[in-house]
Amino acid sequence: MPYTSVTVFVTGHIWRHRRDQYTWTTRSTQLFESRALMLGSNAFHLGALAAIGGHVLGILVPSTWTRAVGINEDAYHLLAGVGGVLAGAAVVLGMAILAWRRVHYPRVRATTNRMDLWVFFLLGATILTGMWATLSANWIGEHVAYRETVAPWFRGLFTFAPDGRLMSDAPLVFQVHVALAWVLYATWPFSRLVHAWSVPLGYFRRSPVLYRSRAPSRTGGPSS
Numbered sequence: 001m002p003y004t005s006v007t008v009f010v011t012g013h014i015w016r017h018r019r020d021q022y023t024w025t026t027r028s029t030q031l032f033e034s035r036a037l038m039l040g041s042n043a044f045h046l047g048a049l050a051a052i053g054g055h056v057l058g059i060l061v062p063s064t065w066t067r068a069v070g071i072n073e074d075a076y077h078l079l080a081g082v083g084g085v086l087a088g089a090a091v092v093l094g095m096a097i098l099a100w101r102r103v104h105y106p107r108v109r110a111t112t113n114r115m116d117l118w119v120f121f122l123l124g125a126t127i128l129t130g131m132w133a134t135l136s137a138n139w140i141g142e143h144v145a146y147r148e149t150v151a152p153w154f155r156g157l158f159t160f161a162p163d164g165r166l167m168s169d170a171p172l173v174f175q176v177h178v179a180l181a182w183v184l185y186a187t188w189p190f191s192r193l194v195h196a197w198s199v200p201l202g203y204f205r206r207s208p209v210l211y212r213s214r215a216p217s218r219t220g221g222p223s224s
Contacts, residue, residue, distance in 0.1 A: 002157050005182040012189025013197075026195040032107040036097055044094025050087035051130070054080060059154050063147045077137070084134035091127050099124075119191045122184045129177035136173060150174055 017024065030037055057066075058080055066076055099120060102108050137144035149166045156162035167175060188194065 001179065001182050002162070005186040008186040009188055012186075013194065016189050016194065024194055024198065025192070027111060027192050029108045029111050032111075033101060033105045036101040036104075040094045040097030040101060042094070043090050044098060047087045047090025047092075047094060050083065051091060054083050054087060058147060059151045062151070062155075080137075081134065085131075088127065088131040088134060092131070095120075095124060095127060115187075115191050119184075119187060119193065122180060122187060126177065126180040126184055129173055129180060133171075133173045133177050136171065144171055144174070146170060146174060150178070 063073070063076075067073075071079070102112050102116075133144075133146075137146055149170045153162050153164070153166040153170075156166075167178070
């Protein structure tokens with residue numbers, strides 16, 4: 001499943017960029033409503049970046065490395081638990097605002113297609129299972145040793161030698177969370193998520209744009 005997802009992720013992006021660049025966009029609805037979009041988008045993206053950082057620390061960095069710099073398991077789980085809950089709360093809040101916005105404003109709702117709904121479902125399910133995995137691993141009951149199961153299995157993907165038994169020993173919520181993430185990656189090239197790779201660097205080099213304001217300016221000339 002991981003290798004199939006990555007293959008679809010890479011080839012899908014190449015295909016879409018070569019054949020369908022006109023839809024390579026966020027399909028922004030900011031003109032229809034901006035206030036809720038700003039609040040929800042900022043909370044979601046900041047929380048997502050923090051969550052990605054937590055995954056890097058917990059999955060890609062071996063436990064021996066953190067112990068070597070003086071972070072024992074109790075301190076790590078405390079850090080992972082607090083950071084994971086805060087990041088997850090920001091993501092959930094942002095997602096809730098964005099979902100409410102699409103339902104509440106008719107003009108925004110009219111721009112929503114089936115792929116958007118599928119992506120919202122995948123993101124929501126991935127976020128909720130991730131939150132439950134964080135709580136169960138660090139706060140609820142005994143600590144789950146995902147750094148000894150899920151983490152080595154994931155790092156094994158890079159050497160093309162993943163040990164499936166490590167994932168089979170992980171709790172079900174971790175398995176579901178990981179599976180949903182792979183489905184999300186396979187969906188990515190065919191959704192508006194492709195905008196993540198479009199960094200507007202040209203914006204800083206472009207010439208000023210002259211425009212006329214609806215309200216007459218004091219000088220009577222064009223505004224810039």
